[in-house]
Amino acid sequence: MKATRIAYSAQLNAGKYAALVRQARRLGRVRGEVWQRYGSIDGVGSGLKDRQIRDQWLAENTHAQFGVLANAWKETVRDAVTDIAANLAAAKVQARRAVGRRTADPDERKRLFTALKTDKWTGDPFLARQMRKHWKRGKNRTHDQIVVRADQHNSKLDARGRLWLAVPGLERRKTVKIPLSTTVAPAGTLRLILRGGRVEVHYQIDAAEMRTSQRPCGDRTLGVDKGYTEALTDSDGKHHGTSLGELLTGESDRLKERNRRRAKLRSIANSAAQRGDHAKAARIKVNNLGTGKRDRQATRHQARVRTEIFTAAHRVVDKAATVVAEDLTKSFAGRKPLGKNTNRRLAAWTKGVTAEALANVSERRGSALVHVNAAYTSQACHRCGRLGRRSGDRLHCTLCRVVWQADVNAAINILQRAGDPDIALHTPHHAVKQILQERTDRHRTRLPVQDPSPTPAGRRANYPNCSAMSD
Numbered sequence: 435m436k437a438t439r440i441a442y443s444a445q446l447n448a449g450k451y452a453a454l455v456r457q458a459r460r461l462g463r464v465r466g467e468v469w470q471r472y473g474s475i476d477g478v479g480s481g482l483k484d485r486q487i488r489d490q491w492l493a494e495n496t497h498a499q500f501g502v503l504a505n506a507w508k509e510t511v512r513d514a515v516t517d518i519a520a521n522l523a524a525a526k527v528q529a530r531r532a533v534g535r536r537t538a539d540p541d542e543r544k545r546l547f548t549a550l551k552t553d554k555w556t557g558d559p560f561l562a563r564q565m566r567k568h569w570k571r572g573k574n575r576t577h578d579q580i581v582v583r584a585d586q587h588n589s590k591l592d593a594r595g596r597l598w599l600a601v602p603g604l605e606r607r608k609t610v611k612i613p614l615s616t617t618v619a620p621a622g623t624l625r626l627i628l629r630g631g632r633v634e635v636h637y638q639i640d641a642a643e644m645r646t647s648q649r650p651c652g653d654r655t656l657g658v659d660k661g662y663t664e665a666l667t668d669s670d671g672k673h674h675g676t677s678l679g680e681l682l683t684g685e686s687d688r689l690k691e692r693n694r695r696r697a698k699l700r701s702i703a704n705s706a707a708q709r710g711d712h713a714k715a716a717r718i719k720v721n722n723l724g725t726g727k728r729d730r731q732a733t734r735h736q737a738r739v740r741t742e743i744f745t746a747a748h749r750v751v752d753k754a755a756t757v758v759a760e761d762l763t764k765s766f767a768g769r770k771p772l773g774k775n776t777n778r779r780l781a782a783w784t785k786g787v788t789a790e791a792l793a794n795v796s797e798r799r800g801s802a803l804v805h806v807n808a809a810y811t812s813q814a815c816h817r818c819g820r821l822g823r824r825s826g827d828r829l830h831c832t833l834c835r836v837v838w839q840a841d842v843n844a845a846i847n848i849l850q851r852a853g854d855p856d857i858a859l860h861t862p863h864h865a866v867k868q869i870l871q872e873r874t875d876r877h878r879t880r881l882p883v884q885d886p887s888p889t890p891a892g893r894r895a896n897y898p899n900c901s902a903m904s905d
């Protein structure tokens with residue numbers, strides 16, 4: 435398993451940075467050409483490989499127009515083909531679902547799945563229609579990256595202990611030497627991303643070498659519920675990643691305020707341009723509407739959120755040999771209402787990071803990650819299965835007459851789903867609801883007649899778990 439590491443340039447001079455930007459822009463045109471010519475059904479969609487594209491370009495002399503070195507454009511072609519293939523794979527997931535809905539015949543399903551997998555789907559009208567529907571033709575938007583093959587770079591420490599990374603420039607045998615802020619030399623294929631005057635060097639390392647991968651996992655089985663205020667809640671009732679909500683709300687508020695200010699400045703610049711004051715318009719554009727600072731802040735925020743979520747996943751794996759979690763290939767829509775002040779885009783991204791953290795940390799530390807069907811786990815009482823009434827972070831079960839802490843209740847439900855004989859991973863939503871209702875009915879017939887006027891002591895007994903379950 436691989437993990438991505440990032441090294442940053444330190445005090446890189448402007449001339450070198452400009453030279454790298456020039457190279458990245460030219461390589462952006464290479465990417466554009468690949469997307470334009472092969473980003474569709476007849477290209478990568480039909481199983482075309484980057485090597486064939488390279489041969490074609492060499493034969494046609496296509497590469498000459500870009501003005502970059504051979505290794506640079508070849509690596510870029512490979513990278514762009516990988517991007518297109520990822521795009522295609524996402525569409526295939528949708529097409530597979532459509533196949534599942536279309537037929538229950540195992541032979542027919544197998545035939546269609548195989549056709550998809552081997553890129554032979556153009557011949558089948560149903561598959562071709564599905565793929566056309568879900569595979570939107572993309573377009574290259576990457577103009578700030580340089581991919582450097584493992585044997586094309588090297589790094590050296592100078593006399594003062596500073597590490598310099600040498601990568602190919604636009605001319606043969608002329609490298610660009612980038613000073614780095616780390617003393618750990620990047621290895622393997624590098625992706626240089628140029629942002630705001632700084633170079634980010636992205637590379638992959640073997641995750642087994644990471645310090646956190648050496649820590650053993652726990653020995654228990656725990657359910658976890660993913661959240662927005664806290665990254666994870668486990669079935670012991672413990673919350674992990676408790677600063678997540680604050681981080682996300684803060685960022686959402688900051689973005690709103692910043693976008694408001696930028697819109698105002700943009701309108702000032704526009705009216706200046708209309709008046710003919712182009713100098714003022716240009717000044718505002720350069721000084722107030724740039725993207726350098728904005729992008730740096732976004733990168734920093736994302737890094738903070740990732741750290742919070744990954745730390746939470748580590749805390750869970752500290753205790754667990756088996757982590758039971760919601761299956762993330764299904765959509766989250768409607769599972770938890772998002773407040774009106776929360777940024778939906780941020781929330782969706784966060785869920786993705788949480789899924790990635792659980793999978794990544796489990797694999798590295800040797801715990802098992804079990805995915806279960808999470809339908810109604812946030813609404814059903816974990817004791818009797820009845821769908822309760824939610825108010826804020828509390829869940830009232832009118833049958834057990836208990837108030838649960840909603841996320842802890844959900845985590846326990848998720849844990850129980852792992853051993854549930856009736857509810858499998860892909861049991862449809864409505865079937866889950868029916869199963870839960872049948873269980874509740876059985877449960878109810880076994881209950882003794884309840885006291886119609888609860889005493890004060892009885893009322894307190896409605897909240898037995900509140901103090902025990904919150905930390």
Ligand SMILES: [Zn+2]
Nearest residue numbers: 815818831834
């Ligand atoms: Zn109940």
